Amino acid sequence: MISIVIPTYNNLKYLELCLKSLKNNSFYKHEIIIHINEGSDGTLEFIKKQGYKYTISESNIGLCSAINKAAKLVSNKYILYSHDDMYFCPDWDRVLMKEVKIIKHDKFYFSGTMIEAYSGHIRFNFGETLEDFKEYELLSKYKSINFYDHQGTHFAPHLVSTNLWNKVGGFSEEFNPGIGSDPDFNMKLWKEGVRIFKGLNDFKVYHFGSLTTRKKKNFKQNRGDRTFLKKWGITIKFFKKHYLKSKTKYYGPLSEPKFTITYLIELIGCKLKSILTI
Numbered sequence: 689m690i691s692i693v694i695p696t697y698n699n700l701k702y703l704e705l706c707l708k709s710l711k712n713n714s715f716y717k718h719e720i721i722i723h724i725n726e727g728s729d730g731t732l733e734f735i736k737k738q739g740y741k742y743t744i745s746e747s748n749i750g751l752c753s754a755i756n757k758a759a760k761l762v763s764n765k766y767i768l769y770s771h772d773d774m775y776f777c778p779d780w781d782r783v784l785m786k787e788v789k790i791i792k793h794d795k796f797y798f799s800g801t802m803i804e805a806y807s808g809h810i811r812f813n814f815g816e817t818l819e820d821f822k823e824y825e826l827l828s829k830y831k832s833i834n835f836y837d838h839q840g841t842h843f844a845p846h847l848v849s850t851n852l853w854n855k856v857g858g859f860s861e862e863f864n865p866g867i868g869s870d871p872d873f874n875m876k877l878w879k880e881g882v883r884i885f886k887g888l889n890d891f892k893v894y895h896f897g898s899l900t901t902r903k904k905k906n907f908k909q910n911r912g913d914r915t916f917l918k919k920w921g922i923t924i925k926f927f928k929k930h931y932l933k934s935k936t937k938y939y940g941p942l943s944e945p946k947f948t949i950t951y952l953i954e955l956i957g958c959k960l961k962s963i964l965t966i
Contacts, residue, residue, distance in 0.1 A: 690718045690781060690847065691762040695754035696772040697725040700734060701818055702896060703772040707738070715782040718768075723758035725749060750864030759858055767853050770845040773896040775823070777830045783890045784847055794849035796884040797877055799841040800891040807897070809835040809887070814894055830892050839939065840932025841887035842870040848877070856880060862919075868912020871924045871932075875916075878931060883941040885932055914965055922958040930954070 692710065696703045703722070710720065721741040724731050725748040735742045743757045755769055766788070770776075780800065787798055802808035803826075805816050810833050815821035856876040863869035874885065916924050928934040930945040945951055 689716045689764055689785070690766045690768050691759075691764040691850070692718050692720045692768045692770060693723070693755055693758045693762070694720065694770050694772050695723040695725065695751055695758065696731060697748050698727070698729040698731065699772050700729045700731045703731065704734070705818060705821070706770065706772050706774055706776070707740075709774075709776040713776050713778040713780065715779055716785070718781065719762070719764055721758045721761050723754040725754060748865070750861070751866030752859035752861045752864045752869050756858040756861065759853065762850055762853075765850055766847055767850050768845055768847045770893075771895065774845060775821075775826070775894040776845075777892040777894070778827070780891045780893070783888055787886070787888060788847075791884065794852055795880070795882045796886070797841070797846060797848055797874065797882055798884075798891075799843055799846035799887050800893045801835045801838075801887055801889050802843060802893055802895045803830070803833070804895050804897055808895060809838070810892075815896075817896070826894055830894075835887075835889050837889050837938040838887040838934075839936045839942070840885050840928060840934035842874045842885070842928070842932065842934070843887070844870070845893060846870075852877065852880065852882070860919075863912050863915055866912075868916045868924060871927055872912075872916055872919070874932065875920055875927060883943070885942065886938050917958070917962050917965055921962050922955065923961065926954055926958050 694703070694706065707720065710718070719741065722735050724735065724742055724744040726746065727744060732744060741761050743761065745754070759767060784798055801810060803810045803812055803814070805811070805813040812833055814826040859869050860872050863872055913924055930951055931942070933942060
């Protein structure tokens with residue numbers, strides 16, 4: 689069915705909760721693959737005991753490299769990438785597979801709707817840490833707190849076909865430890881002709897936020913926005929606005945950007961910024 693790839697960096701307690709939610713709240717049985725960065729908190733021993741597939745690195749190799757390494761073990765038709773601090777709400781996978789069956793081709797990028805205490809698509813505080821996590825309240829309310837099916841998603845958790853993943857080469861490792869890697873991945877998909885970038889309202893996860901391999905230990909500060917600009921000649925903001933139409937209601941497959949006056953002025957601004965960016 690789905691191979692779920694989860695990078696983790698000394699974050700065992702949150703990873704345990706994530707895996708618990710996948711076990712209890714999935715409709716189908718899935719393959720789970722963990723990449724362990726360091727694992728000095730007992731993660732390796734836990735993963736071995738539970739029998740999950742895993743890859744490991746002695747130090748934090750960054751989100752992009754970690755995902756790519758774990759993805760080499762994938763054996764299913766679809767790859768879903770998740771953070772280790774996400775809690776999957778019931779029937780998330782049934783919602784996804786229903787969409788896949790409707791599409792009947794592999795050129796899509798589906799993602800979930802994040803519930804977070806202070807940001808995300810839906811702002812609702814079910815706890816800021818494991819210690820105050822209100823799991824029962826989340827399970828009783830998640831169906832009644834809604835966003836909408838939205839356009840231009842680039843957030844985890846997201847699902848693509850394994851063939852498409854391999855074709856674009858997974859995540860671009862120049863974006864390690866991870867900032868800017870999601871829109872870059874979407875741009876690579878766009879270049880391959882993907883026009884369905886759909887966030888599903890009924891696929892909900894609770895996200896504790898920024899508790900994964902984006903931790904910058906062992907890394908120099910990476911300006912993902914600059915890396916994206918130099919690589920593609922446009923800013924992430926421009927890409928999300930004119931290509932992905934991010935956070936607007938989903939109406940169907942996207943089309944090429946319209947060459948309006950606003951588009952052209954902002955495009956010139958991107959080109960000038962690219963020239964001036966060192």
